[in-house]
Amino acid sequence: MSGDRPTEDGLIARFFAPLAGLGADGMRDDAATLTPSPGCDLVLTADAIVAGVHFFPDDPPASIARKAIGVNYSDLAAKGAAPRGILLTLALPDDWTEPWLEAFAGGLRDSLAAFGGALLGGDTVRAAGPLTIGVTALGEVPTGAMVRRMTAQVGDAICVGGSIGDAALGLLLRQSPPPDWAASLGGEARDVLVDRYWHPRPRLGLAPVLRRHARAAMDISDGLAGDLAKMLKGEGRSALIRVADVPLSPAAARAVTLRPDLMATVLTGGDDYEILCAVPPDALAACLAEAQALGLPLRPIGMVTAGEGPPVFEAANGLRTFFGAGSFSHF
Amino acid sequence: MSGDRPTEDGLIARFFAPLAGLGADGMRDDAATLTPSPGCDLVLTADAIVAGVHFFPDDPPASIARKAIGVNYSDLAAKGAAPRGILLTLALPDDWTEPWLEAFAGGLRDSLAAFGGALLGGDTVRAAGPLTIGVTALGEVPTGAMVRRMTAQVGDAICVGGSIGDAALGLLLRQSPPPDWAASLGGEARDVLVDRYWHPRPRLGLAPVLRRHARAAMDISDGLAGDLAKMLKGEGRSALIRVADVPLSPAAARAVTLRPDLMATVLTGGDDYEILCAVPPDALAACLAEAQALGLPLRPIGMVTAGEGPPVFEAANGLRTFFGAGSFSHF
CATH class of the missing domain: 3.90.650.10 (PurM-like C-terminal domain)
Structure with missing residues (x-):
């Protein structure tokens, strides 16, 4: 990594700390806390998207962020859950740029504002491969009320x-x-x-x-x-x-x-x-x-x-x- | 992907369903539920490891699994938390093999057995790059008791x-x-x-x-x-x-x-x-x-x-x- 690139901490402070939710302490800790609302279960799902597989590398960065959130929140919706937040793992290729990351973070911010939930944590790593964006999304449902996938009955x-x-x-x-x-x-x-x-x-x-x-x-x-x-x-x-x-x-x-x-x-x-x-x-x-x-x-x-x-x-x-x-x- | 490779569902059923925790329904749903113990907050952390950066591609697969769990559970330990489980995102390179994945899943099973928590969900994607393993770990602490990073005082x-x-x-x-x-x-x-x-x-x-x-x-x-x-x-x-x-x-x-x-x-x-x-x-x-x-x-x-x-x-x-x-x- 070239010497004038920001550190991971610098990236976090600049682009991701502003998106941090309650319990994430402005991304200045190694973990965040979350407590479901009284009478609720947490609902957890994880989906990753990969450049060249799930999106085009030249798709607008804000759209890529929206897709990373959207594919996960879509799972929450289908399970009957309301979003609480996400953890984001970014595997950045060698040729990432600050303008790209800034636009991506903007898309993340707008998507969270539109759909609910906040950034609760994550990790940023370099990987000499395609941009890979992993999201773990957390939602909540009233206790026991998650809608299952495999429970349909004949006649439904x-x-x-x-x-x-x-x-x-x-x-x-x-x-x-x-x-x-x-x-x-x-x-x-x-x-x-x-x-x-x-x-x-x-x-x-x-x-x-x-x-x-x-x-x-x-x-x-x-x-x-x-x-x-x-x-x-x-x-x-x-x-x-x-x-x-x-x-x-x-x-x-x-x-x-x-x-x-x-x-x-x-x-x-x-x-x-x-x-x-x-x-x-x-x-x-x-x-x-x-x-x-x-x-x-x-x-x-x-x-x-x-x-x-x-x-x-x-x-x-x-x-x-x-x-x-x-x-x-x-x- | 060659025609005789298993599907993602096949991989999940064979290697990961046996590790599924309560609330994950044998990995047969799109999300899992989790409820912290009464009087507890959840503690969330995410760390990814990348072949060639955080481990050697030829490290034993079970050791790579142990590292993926270990680096995340180490964060939980430092925050005063007890593990509840993980979500795992695997970005597999094109040359992955079933024996590798089987040994990796074995290491995951042994690490979860040794340190606690269960597999709660995840995603498996192909990425034409280095093997990248993202883990979101969930633990719990008594309400309000997470140990913070930034709170040391002069004289401590x-x-x-x-x-x-x-x-x-x-x-x-x-x-x-x-x-x-x-x-x-x-x-x-x-x-x-x-x-x-x-x-x-x-x-x-x-x-x-x-x-x-x-x-x-x-x-x-x-x-x-x-x-x-x-x-x-x-x-x-x-x-x-x-x-x-x-x-x-x-x-x-x-x-x-x-x-x-x-x-x-x-x-x-x-x-x-x-x-x-x-x-x-x-x-x-x-x-x-x-x-x-x-x-x-x-x-x-x-x-x-x-x-x-x-x-x-x-x-x-x-x-x-x-x-x-x-x-x-x-x-």
Whole structure:
């Protein structure tokens, strides 16, 4: 490291101490304290993102920070939890720059301000490899109320929030050269889709609705088809999904109209960071109404069925398909 | 990734699910729950280690796991905390192998069994760079009892536990070719020092003693001189250290006898993972007695003094020296 680079302590004081939460003592200690609110459990999750795998090295640094927070807070939302804070581990490549780090820290600050929680600790190391950002996120739920992943039952309605496939299409649009359908799509739709790739929207507003009504939930990070298979795996459960009911944004719908084969990308592509949940039939109406009232509509797209094998996706014309190992996986 | 490599889910099920703690549901969910014991705060810390920076890529995988746990639990010990668990983020290089991962998971299991806590979550990503292992460790202390780093006062005794410098000498002995004094040192002493480099010993037994008696504490990870400076920074405090009182292992003492200039390595080298603490004079006797009774002796090596500037190290012959920016830093 060149002599005029700041020390790790200098970096922390300049960029990260301003983000420190209560209990983190301005990052001047080796650990932070945290106590869940009375009557609450902590909910813990960790997800790392890697340059060249989960984001492009030249993505805006503030967007990379937003993604690091968003992918973790999306897990908290799906578990019914409210964020308390994060610990951040930055493995910086040799060519990091102070302007980059400043913009990254700004994105971190804005994301924490928008979504809640504070910086509680972390570590900064050099690694002669791609930029790797590890986040451990801590949230809380009323004691015993974390929404589980594996607890869906046959007959439950399967619902998703937001819109599916935008980020996967946005990822395609980020490629160089862009795909041939990019020009026909138009600039506004392109921007929407790339924005969805850059800026996950953790659906934290849905957390209390999921706690009240969902039997099982997870966030969709590796594609609807694969994550649904993951949610139902190993218990003699499968699902029948009505493809026509899967919510698409206007931009994604336009892309699929231009190129119908993109529907497979929509259903299997990663980075949605939308909620996938299983809701008992007798709770469905209240669940949908409460989500609607929050401006975060959930859409029923199918049902948990008895059986083995991957979820079945049924098109409006009755054609059925499934995606065997079709889950997008970053690993 | 080659087609016959297991999926991330497969890796988790095979290697990490057996280590899952209560609240982690066998790693079959996207998050874990944790509730501190009644009357306790959680203590959070995160430290990452990187191949080629913090360990050698060909170090035994179980030792690398032990180091990843040890460096974090050492922070918990210094803060007076008892471990509850960890979240683990593994950024695997392209050439990872299943036998390596199996041995690593075995080391993780053994370290958690020895030191307490369980695996609560994590993430496994590929990164085309050096193996990077991020750990977030969670411990707990009675409410409000975390031992702080920055709270030492002028007149406090400065104490350290264990022995200082072993790991820094062990690191030198791991180099190829080994240093010229290695042969004279003898095989047994060499093994002791390399073992200390590989296997940090988090001094968790001292945690309650520190809570009762220490005014400030931290673990020594970046060298005694530098970490002491860090503990006293910015408050008109310095320290006077009696070099002859700094505890050396027989192996380190032998190395310093062979090559007196290695004393600078002992005082500034990293990876001790011993406790450094400041103890008010009226608590010193009880503090030392309790540590002694636990078989984890603390040794007073000097005193917090009024003044600016780095800690002063005074040799038996009265010669005084200091280490300006002499702290070993991994960054």
